Amino acid sequence: MNNEIFSDSHLEEVASFKGIKLFWIKTQKFKTNSINIFFHDNLSRDRASKNALLPAVLRRGSKEFPSIRDISNYLEELYGTSFDCGVTKKGENQIIQFYIEYISDKYANSDVDLTKKAFDFLIKIITEPLLENGAFIDEYVKQEIKKLSELISSRVNDKMHYAVERCLEEMCSEEPFGIYDYGNLEDLKSINKDNLFEHYIEFIETLPMYVFISGDLKPNQIEYIKDSLIKLKRGKEIEILKNEKETVVNNVKDIIERFDVSQGKLSLGFRTNIYPKQEDYYKLLVYNSVLGGGIHSKLFQNVREKEGLAYYAFSRLEKFKGLMVISSGIEILNRDRAIDVIKNQLDEIKRGNITDYEYDAAIKSIETGIKSLKDSQLQLVDFYLSQFIATTNDKPDAIIEKVKSVSKEDIIEIASKIILDTVYFITNKEKGE
């Protein structure tokens, strides 16, 4: 018997060519299959907005399916196949994702090869966009610039996420990580159908590609996908930079943003300067869990349960960039008290005050989290992708073992490396504003 956790959802590298890596996650327990195509770029001011706009324009129409209506009609005919695309950042990588998920053939009551249809659709959306005079459709580009601008402006609508993202951005305002993954309003203004198309050609030919197929497929279906990918026109792939430098904090930044709100949002940004390839990283994982990674954590137990200051209080790692952020929604007048209580939790760990409960539960909750990944195709894909970006290539079992070997002393040792960088607070407007 195979005791490996992911024995039923193994990752197999099928092929690697022209800067394209093709993987297959073999699994039989899901009722759907999925295909994910990722393009990787270095996060930079002059490319971020174009990279964000590109999938939005591509999903407006391909040669074969020239409008949203045509696309949707087709996907509905394919038994409600889901298709989406978008951007995200992992550390200083900007990742552009194209995703399609469709039911297994046996639920389709017909003999169509849904894998072939879904893959053809997805790859044509990416490689055969609707064009006019050698550029994108002007109307589509203009409309999508507007929609993307709305999306960027509407970030403030969700204050809870906004407070976390803005804290990290303020912290890294002088570094690529401070760039919002959906770009910015000013840069969007200078994009048009021609320069976006120029960017697209470079994008499609030079960005490294990761392709993940997940599900219960036949080898000939995988072959078909491989053969199609080999035919793509590709140039020399760009180099993805890895920036894992040590950042020194000279003085703590204090940032306040004012809105007409009834609840204050407090975020504290920290430098860990610890990256996934280092042995310290596993200690950091446990440290973060003890501090704010769930109901067992010091933040939950003290900020919420003991002091009744907040409904939520957590800490989270940005593992690729060596950052940690704590966030909580509090009564505006309680700001200083909340900061004291939070800082005291960090100090408690430094002083070595970690209970057996906090320690055991922290490790177990990480273990549960990793074991749970394999119940979701998207999470599995994200797990493996993150491993490639961090160049760790750890197997889930190995991570669990490393986490289990972290001691209380290790956690205390890590505590001294966590440096406060930025205090960010959303508060209400002062009278007369």
Add this chain to the structure above:
Amino acid sequence: MDIKTINYSKIDEVVHCYEHKSGLKAFVIPKKGYSKKYATFATHYGSINNEFTIDGENTRVPDGIAHFLEHKLFEQKDGSVMDKFSKLGSSPNAYTSFSQTVYLFSCTDRFDENFDLLLDYVQNPYITEESVEKEKGIIGQEIRMYDDNANWKVFFNLLDAFYEKNPVKIDIAGSIESISKINKDFLYKCYNTFYHPSNMVILVVGDVDHKEVFSKVEKAINVTDKQPDIKRVFPDEPLSINKDYVEYKLAIAMPVFQMGFKDSGFTTKGIECLNREIAVKILLEMILGRSSNLYTKLYNEGLINNTFDFDYSIEENYAFSAFGGESKDPLKVKEFIVDEIKDLYNRGISKDDFERIKKSMRGRFIKQLNSVERVSHMFMSVYFKHVNLFDYIEVYDNISFEYLENVFNEHFVVDNLALSVVKPI
């Protein structure tokens, strides 16, 4: 032990069920090969049950009490039960909706111990005045968090536009003012009224042995006395909408809106309830979905963006559709929609669209069965309507175009359309 097993061969799913002598029903949906085991213990009691009669005596409790009780149940004589789950490496959680309160945990290991904990704490409240007072601070911040949340506000304002009296319009957590009146006695009164096993259900989804689950339930439920006769009291609600427009302001960048049709004359129990739900959802998809003419028009005019979405809810004493998202001009969106509905009355709905969308929604339903969480949540959302989650597949396979036409005429009545908008300050 009497165990019933139902096979749903079209979608490769099985449900095992068992009824305890107290009247409690327990279900197991096996999910072979999954790591996560997801267990739920729920009561048919939610935020709308703020007035009830037991043995002839009428009681009105403060708004938000079902949700408050949900928070307090985690407290036990020897500390918080959340810590005990946490020690086992599992994640406990709970949520209160309009008509039910659901306690759950998700684990990958040591299912038995986790399940024992769940069965135990939900049956054994330990509430003190002191802990009630402390909880007011935490829930107060939860309420404040929602106060700043435009999507939440715009939805509840739509309910306010629909309903004059129906308690569904009241925020699930209540208000800072209403929760200030909550005390230990009120909480115990609600507990004793609504947490009788015969008013509850247990569900486990995951790779577990159903016989072991049921024998645990058999041993752990110790109530045998008969449930007193509870009458849930609801005010009489007019059929027409309360207001056709509600506006509010928050610190946001772009207006958000929700609009929809208040439904009336619907059946609330049994398969007919699912039929209606699916019929309205198919119609919404046909009229407003991404493959519709109207969507393209609204999208190209810049009136909607990718946040646009729609849904339909049908419960014990209310039903409505709701659709919305961000828009620079919600009133204009409403105009377009009203014109389209009027036009559809002349033109008729399309049978081709119906067939295609039915097929599509059936596929999306099957996709959701991949997730143990989704299966649990969907099961719970229909259970107290006396239907089984997997009955949806029969609904998709049997729903007719003629039925859809009838539902269109009943539901999409312009006089029943209300709009809620939250604008930037």
